[in-house]
Amino acid sequence: MSEQRKPRLLAFAGSLRQNSYNRHLAANAAEMARAAGAEVVEVNLRDYPLPMFDEDVEAQGVPENVRALKDLFATADGLLIANPEYNGSVTAALKNLIDWVSRPDGQFAPAELFKGRKAALFATSPGGLGGMRGLNHLRDILQPLGTWITPTMLAVPGSMNVFDAEGKLVDEGMATQLKAVVEQTVAAIQQ
Template sequence: MNQSPRLLAFAGSLRKDSYNRQLAAAAAQMARQAGAEVIEVNLRDYPLPVFDEDVEAAGVPQKVAELKDLFSTADGLLIASPEYNGSVTAALKNLIDWVSRPDASYGRAELFQGRRAALFATSPGGLGGMRGLNHLRDILQPLGTWITPTMLAVPGSMNVFNEEGEMIDEAMAAQLQTVVLQTLNAIALEKATA
């Protein structure tokens, strides 16, 4: 029997009512409905120091070690990436910097190599965060992460979710499901040919 694909879903925002956290939750639910196991990660639960080799030399912070262990269990990633000043958030870049570092348990970028990732974003503006997604792709691909052929930018976020945080724009929900399924299909193909 094939093991269910295992995904981590998270947003690059620390804000409690972040639209991107709602987008990540919607993607996680779609992946579960397609048969995946999904762990939703809230970056607020993993406060990380700004990456600093001096801090690293003193010992990998506990929250970094916990994140690395989570990443080690995942076949793929569902990442909702807010756009700050045309790029990724500091919190998301800092997570990538820490998780990609070698330590006694993991090699350099080992926890990104071979992972399948769906990238999506939402913002109140008309571009939906696409510039930040392009930067995120450029960060992850050299680490060995396979990115879905489709990246989804969802404009006008205040009209896409209801007050409960549920995705109510059916057209955007269908596009998000396409991106999620691309990731799951890539994982299934990799497992079938392994």
């Protein structure tokens, strides 16, 4: 990466819910990445409704929102992903995004938009594990696509008690850990 250019990150949550705790977590991570010197584009998956991945749909042409997301991914050096845990795994919305964005399409080779990207994975949930089971699944999906995952993934338990009314992460210990994961990702891009 050029010394003059700031690292570029996409920050998003795998949740479609408007007031998702994981969307709050992604926004906090985005703010921390900016403070660490990165440019960050926050992506709300709700703004990019996607059909379920289907090769028959794909054969009719890349859907407009898929093309828009691929164009965003093409500008990114790294990803900040907040992964809500649904039944111990990733959300359908997040898995569908990965399936679409990883597909070859004449412009991009298979998995090209994940290969070589640096990613921080984190989650929050009301439960005591904080979404860690889903993070493990997400890591297992992204690593074979060529994405470098920060050695530390952060699971924030008790999501109903760690954010204020504006969505700021107010648990100082968790905020410190999130900052470390984000800074680790920015540093990996700058190497």
